[in-house]
Amino acid sequence: MSVYAVIMAGGKGERLWPASTRARPKPFLPLGREGKSLIQATYDRVLPLTGRERLYVVTESALALQVKAALGLADARLLVEPQGRNTAPAIGLAALAVSLADPEGIMIALPADHLIEDEVTFRKALQAAVEAAQEGHLVTLGIEPSCPATGYGYIQRGELLGSSHGHDIFKVKRFTEKPDEDTAQRFLSEGGYYWNSGIFVWRAARILEEINRFLPKLAQALKKLAGLWGTPGWEAALRGSWQEVEATSIDYGVMERAEDVVVVPASFGWHDLGDWQAVWEVFPRDENGVAVRGEHLGMDTARALIWARPGKTVATLGVSNVAIVDTQDALLVAALARSQQVRELARQAQPAPPEWDELFKLDTSGMLEVVAGFPDQCRKGLELGEEVDLPQGLSGFSRVLCVGMGGSGITGDLLGRFLSIPVIPCRGYRVPSYIGEETLLIGVSYSGNTEETLSAFQEGLSRTRRALAISSGGKLRELCASRKIPWIGIPGGYQPRAALGYLLFTLLSVLRRLGAAHLDLKEALATLAEQAKALGPASPGNQAQTIARALAGGVPLIYGTYGNTGPVAFRWKTQINENAKQPAFWAELPELCHNEIVGWELAERVLPGGRVVFLRTGHDHPRVQARIEILKEVLLRRGLSYLEVEGEGKSEAAQLFSLLYLGDWVSVYLALLNGVDPTPVRPIQELKERLARL
Ligand code: PA5
Numbered sequence: 001m002s003v004y005a006v007i008m009a010g011g012k013g014e015r016l017w018p019a020s021t022r023a024r025p026k027p028f029l030p031l032g033r034e035g036k037s038l039i040q041a042t043y044d045r046v047l048p049l050t051g052r053e054r055l056y057v058v059t060e061s062a063l064a065l066q067v068k069a070a071l072g073l074a075d076a077r078l079l080v081e082p083q084g085r086n087t088a089p090a091i092g093l094a095a096l097a098v099s100l101a102d103p104e105g106i107m108i109a110l111p112a113d114h115l116i117e118d119e120v121t122f123r124k125a126l127q128a129a130v131e132a133a134q135e136g137h138l139v140t141l142g143i144e145p146s147c148p149a150t151g152y153g154y155i156q157r158g159e160l161l162g163s164s165h166g167h168d169i170f171k172v173k174r175f176t177e178k179p180d181e182d183t184a185q186r187f188l189s190e191g192g193y194y195w196n197s198g199i200f201v202w203r204a205a206r207i208l209e210e211i212n213r214f215l216p217k218l219a220q221a222l223k224k225l226a227g228l229w230g231t232p233g234w235e236a237a238l239r240g241s242w243q244e245v246e247a248t249s250i251d252y253g254v255m256e257r258a259e260d261v262v263v264v265p266a267s268f269g270w271h272d273l274g275d276w277q278a279v280w281e282v283f284p285r286d287e288n289g290v291a292v293r294g295e296h297l298g299m300d301t302a303r304a305l306i307w308a309r310p311g312k313t314v315a316t317l318g319v320s321n322v323a324i325v326d327t328q329d330a331l332l333v334a335a336l337a338r339s340q341q342v343r344e345l346a347r348q349a350q351p352a353p354p355e356w357d358e359l360f361k362l363d364t365s366g367m368l369e370v371v372a373g374f375p376d377q378c379r380k381g382l383e384l385g386e387e388v389d390l391p392q393g394l395s396g397f398s399r400v401l402c403v404g405m406g407g408s409g410i411t412g413d414l415l416g417r418f419l420s421i422p423v424i425p426c427r428g429y430r431v432p433s434y435i436g437e438e439t440l441l442i443g444v445s446y447s448g449n450t451e452e453t454l455s456a457f458q459e460g461l462s463r464t465r466r467a468l469a470i471s472s473g474g475k476l477r478e479l480c481a482s483r484k485i486p487w488i489g490i491p492g493g494y495q496p497r498a499a500l501g502y503l504l505f506t507l508l509s510v511l512r513r514l515g516a517a518h519l520d521l522k523e524a525l526a527t528l529a530e531q532a533k534a535l536g537p538a539s540p541g542n543q544a545q546t547i548a549r550a551l552a553g554g555v556p557l558i559y560g561t562y563g564n565t566g567p568v569a570f571r572w573k574t575q576i577n578e579n580a581k582q583p584a585f586w587a588e589l590p591e592l593c594h595n596e597i598v599g600w601e602l603a604e605r606v607l608p609g610g611r612v613v614f615l616r617t618g619h620d621h622p623r624v625q626a627r628i629e630i631l632k633e634v635l636l637r638r639g640l641s642y643l644e645v646e647g648e649g650k651s652e653a654a655q656l657f658s659l660l661y662l663g664d665w666v667s668v669y670l671a672l673l674n675g676v677d678p679t680p681v682r683p684i685q686e687l688k689e690r691l692a693r694l
Contacts, residue, residue: 117269377501385509448474
């Protein structure tokens with residue numbers, strides 16, 4: 001009979017707003033010992049009882065990436081609810097996972113956002129609770145109350161059943177929801193009452209039985225899910241059923257109604273950190289009662305909590321009984337004693353995020369549909385490349401020069417990833433001086449009218465007779481006709497960046513015929529088709545939407561790897577720029593280990609919204625993979641968040657294109673979260689128009 005722990009990580013980011021927010025609620029605040037986040041502290045605290053293999057975290061999809069990154073958690077240990085539905089469904093899901101892993105498994109369920117001072121006693125209390133759970137009881141940890149608090153539920157103990165690990169075990173007589181002050185006072189004077197800690201221990205199978213008895217909709221959903229565990233149908237089934245399950249707490253839904261509930265009273269310096277006053281109470285304070293995080297300059301300041309943001313000093317003069325919390329999003333100045341009401345402000349400041357269906361209306365020019373059509377474009381591009389007339393004299397080149405800008409220019413970078421000869425992308429008016437007859441010159445311009453591309457292409461034609469071009473028309477087409485150069489026409493009406501399937505796959509097909517590309521794209525095309533379904537608007541809460549939510553409001557730093565995902569990282573950056581209309585940057589490993597990482601030192605101060613995204617495939621050099629693991633630790637230490645995304649499928653092409661396609665979807669969803677239409681790129685057009693007038 002093994003012991004498992006399940007940490008429940010959620011929250012609305014209301015009580016400790018603005019330091020905690022909907023996107024980064026309380027478990028992620030550095031309120032644990034040695035500046036650890038509360039979730040990290042919780043994880044480390046239970047680890048000695050279970051080991052990594054038996055420690056799960058259950059969270060909602062909006063927080064999943066953050067949880068994974070914060071704890072370096074393996075996917076199999078992360079249980080993701082489509083949306084938070086209070087503690088009963090979260091516990092039900094976790095109990096299912098535990099019981100499938102070990103039908104006899106004992107499960108400790110605990111919130112991710114408590115502060116505990118005496119960890120040794122905490123673990124002893126849990127060991128006592130585990131022993132009681134082994135006998136079949138539903139066990140709850142009760143906290144010895146130190147004051148008549150009205151913010152907690154109370155548990156009244158009944159008969160003493162025994163003791164273990166220095167802790168008594170009592171039958172529970174009654175649960176009482178948060179009482180009024182008089183009642184709380186009476187509980188304290190009578191004795192035999194404990195605060196409900198929200199920490200429970202039971203056999204997973206036992207809590208599932210109770211859920212069966214009291215929460216029929218949840219029980220039904222769990223039964224259906226049990227057969228789908230670990231299969232591709234899991235996510236859709238979970239999404240389909242989760243709206244229907246009872247959104248209730250485990251206390252109210254089960255514990256208050258069940259038979260045979262016991263309490264293990266304990267005293268281990270437990271703090272729920274329910275508001276800023278509670279934080280002030282546990283923080284170290286100076287002789288005037290001033291608790292500080294960050295830089296504070298104070299004169300005649302007393303009984304205050306100061307929470308400054310990195311790189312900014314909070315200065316106070318002649319104030320007292322106050323909480324001052326400064327963050328990137330908001331500055332809170334509140335009477336300490338009225339901290340409970342901060343949640344009302346938080347609700348006004350962070351209205352519920354708009355539903356995707358509402359946001360889709362911003363896409364007036366249909367970018368979502370175009371992105372959904374990408375796999376089809378790729379397939380058509382391959383077919384088109386098969387049909388193009390290729391004159392005899394084209395082959396025999398030993399390198400390719402691909403001239404093109406922006407959404408067209410990326411074609412050169414991506415071609416380079418798959419050709420057996422060098423590909424030089426050329427983004428400018430001139431071609432490199434070393435270009436000659438051994439070079440195949442390719443002009444790529446979706447519109448066919450980009451002046452840099454036309455200029456470089458023309459210059460290239462004076463150096464080599466091996467040339468071809470691809471566009472939807474424009475001056476490039478005319479130039480090719482007048483110089484009798486093969487021109488490949490692709491359908492018009494797209495944004496250049498949204499025609500990548502045509503541009504790239506047509507050229508891949510042509511270059512394959514010319515003997516310069518040897519690749520099998522079957523798996524890649526099948527993977528893209530699957531992704532089109534999984535990442536599209538018809539799959540709410542999908543991976544791309546989740547990533548977009550995690551990036552929203554920040555500055556993405558997209559990291560790829562040299563010789564592999566570098567061009568894809570660049571594509572993510574440019575798609576985020578053009579679709580989501582916001583800054584984004586990219587870099588490559590291992591190079592970034594030699595410069596960019598030093599820039600992280602002050603990132604928390606100068607780029608607090610920086611969000612690193614590692615693009616990963618199984619095809620990176622093992623030392624590069626090892627570097628990523630180290631970088632993740634460094635980022636966490638610096639308080640910077642990161643996400644990791646893995647390519648799909650097995651082949652290099654499938655992994656690369658699936659990452660690229662994921663980035664396209666992310667950029668469009670991010671546009672919608674930014675409140676902008678992804679399609680128009682006015683600044684690019686305006687610049688081109690101004691130049692044309694010169
Ligand atoms: O995405 C865009 O609209 C731009 O980056 C264009 O691709 C860039 O300006 C070059 O235009 P074209 O692709 O038509 O040559």
